Amino acid sequence: MQLLMYRAPLALSLVLFSGCSIYGGGAVVSEQQPEPGEIVPGGSAPELPSVPVAPYADLLRRAEVARDAGHYEEALVQLERAQRIDPTNAAIYLSLAQTHWARGARGQARATAERGLLYCDLESQCAALARLAQ
């Protein structure tokens, strides 16, 4: 129950913002919940205005919950489904890269972030991807 109470505001805090999504509903980026003491590059969510929710917003939300619980494979399954639906959304690449980083696949995190940079428009998002790509 306590966990649910913690998760609810977290889910609500998902920031939806416009990026290069092919569906016009905007990209979805969530706040990061790194392990205590761990710095996840590109992890701080930018403050952005809210716009219509993308159809796969729930996939990203579930991916974040899975990632936070350490279920990286489950998170990747959700994110890859979202990426197939909207392959030009930089926010999905950011989340994919963060998940790879969290599971220790640093090389894959870097390559995925670099790919995301091809699609990012927003400065904050590009900066987050660039940090992971380094």
Add this chain to the structure above:
Amino acid sequence: MTRTHRPFLKLSLTGLLILAMVLVYLDARITSTFTDKMWELPAKVFARPLELFAGARVSADDLEYELAVLGYRTVDSARNPGQVSRRGNRFDIYTRGFDFPDERELPRRVQVRTSGKNISGLSAGGEKVDLMRLDPVQIGGIYPLHGEDRILARLEDVPETLRTGLIAVEDRRFYSHSGFSIVGIARAALSNLRSGQVVAGGSTITQQLVKNYYLTPERTLLRKLTEVWMAILLELHYDKAQILESYINEVYLGQDGPRAIHGFELAARHYFDSPLDQLGLHQQALLIGMIKGPSLYNPLRNPQRALKRRNVVLKVMAQEDVISLEHATVASAMPLGLNRKPSIRGSFPAYIDLVRRQLRQEYREEDLATLGLSIFTAFDPLLQRQVERSTERVMDQLDSADELQTATVVTRFDSGEVAALVGGRRLRYAGFNRALDARRPVGSLLKPAVYLAALERPQDYTLATLLSDSPVQISGPGGQLWEPRNFDRQSHGDVLLHQAISHSYNLATARLGMELGLASLVDMLQRLGMEREVPRVPALTLGAGEYSPMDMAAMYQAIAAGGFRMPLRSIRAIVDAQGAPLRRYPLEYDRTVSLQATHLLHYALRAVMREGTGSAAYAYLPREFEVAGKTGTTNDGRDSWFAGFSGDLLAVTWIGHDDNSGTGLTGSSGALRLWADFMASAAQRSLGYRMPDGIETYWVDERDGRLTGKGCPHSRLLPFAAGSEPVGRTSCAPRRSAIKDWFQALFNK
């Protein structure tokens, strides 16, 4: 006395010993195999599921096709899973639901509205639905050599009337005998005696199961005795419910080409396109009746005979009080209720071949054919339909004599997934798969690797570098002289690098390739994903070697993806017979080529389409639709190639003769037409333009590559890697100009 009895005693004891040993052997055979894993279950191969959401690019026609290949029935009002009603652009779908590897999609009634090429609304019970998946189409299976296919059914899922009807017709004493029935055998013997030949078997359901599962079909006394003994042993070890369930899954119910239909569940889907638990009485009776002669009473081939047999079964069911006389009368008046829609299964042999090859790297063939795996692929039936239509349309225009061959590979380059595949002109023929197995030179299709290797050295080469397109002789291995020529047999003097690509100048490319060195070209090909051995000869710069369309798709995949190599994938995930995930093929990127160099190459490949050898594509595509690509033609027009991409799809097309004779086609007049016809109907996203960090644009003079001013004569805006812009400058000052070329127009989008 004792003497005379001893040999008899010995003989009897020996006989008993042998009998005991035989019984022990038969018993061991039964108990070791009669388990829940007794069936050989072929692997099922599924297409990608269609994702539904508001905004998805799915037209009403697409949705109707997808539902049709899924076998959804069109009804006035969708009340059961697998039904759809359509009014104009409104679809009311009762989905079947599906156990996906990641989650279960429950059956539900949803309303889908389409507008133009998109889904405009998706709801269920008045509530908006954000995202859902339809069940995936099964596009094929991997069967054992004997071709047995089945879908397992649990006894509790079998309709009561079918169970009791089956017993009434096949084995009335099933619940009272111990594996065989003396009464049954006596009755059969009497029939055989009367007719003078073997016309009846008198076998119980248990005996039939033993015969079908363990024994050969010949009719000998020894086999009959073995059958009886094994039936008794089976009944000793297992209860009636287990035996009946096994029989229901084992029974042979006809043939579908090389595929043998086993079990009632698969038969229900094959003959009626319906799950077993949704069959009507008339359909259940037909299946029961078919057991007597699956070929003789096959309703698809012998409908009248099947109808007569079905009505006999209904009569028996009424006589045995399985159903009422009224129900039997009503069911007897029903038509056969067959599924006459051609099945999509087995229609895509080229793609299944690709899946099979990927699987063989990790699984044994016999495991694939027996373990009941579910293979989830990236196959897209909608894209496949489009590429097949384009193939038929364009190939018929090019060659009415039906002699030319072709192959096309379609990928979604953002994920590296192969979405559609054509392996030859006969689309349903599982023969030579040219998409994977053709080995042909590729001509200019390989040139982008040469230019990419150059553009990775921005201090030496830019899009504005002057290259000499003049005659050249190059010494090859063994002192052989190689003297390439341009397609038009002309040399074009000094040309800018981007012009050499867009007009596909051979002399300039060969010179550039040799300047860079063959090692540099081979290295670039490998970084682009070329796994095949390439010949280290000067002619490599112009596409010498032997490559398949799939090899080219792998190479162009890396280019289209912006310099990221991804293994081409046909399979997304594999799940075992119990639904547990076994293997997932994840999305993985590997940046192997400079982002900036790839970006510059994209400019040149767009120029190919706008002003070079690929410009004929715009006879098919809307003017504002951005694509990039490259033509390829080999000596004497033996091979016509085109590889290119939009914002979402990459397609590589080859046209040629299997015997390697000339086609009279170039890349532009052959493969490009098929590619463009396909892209015009299938591509959904124009190739976007985003300048990566480290790229700047400058105005240059097209004649000599010097910097010049905007609006000056022969000025052209070109992208450069930062710091690599030309040093020399014309004396022309910038001025106003309203004329914009295709590249400048990109910045206004």
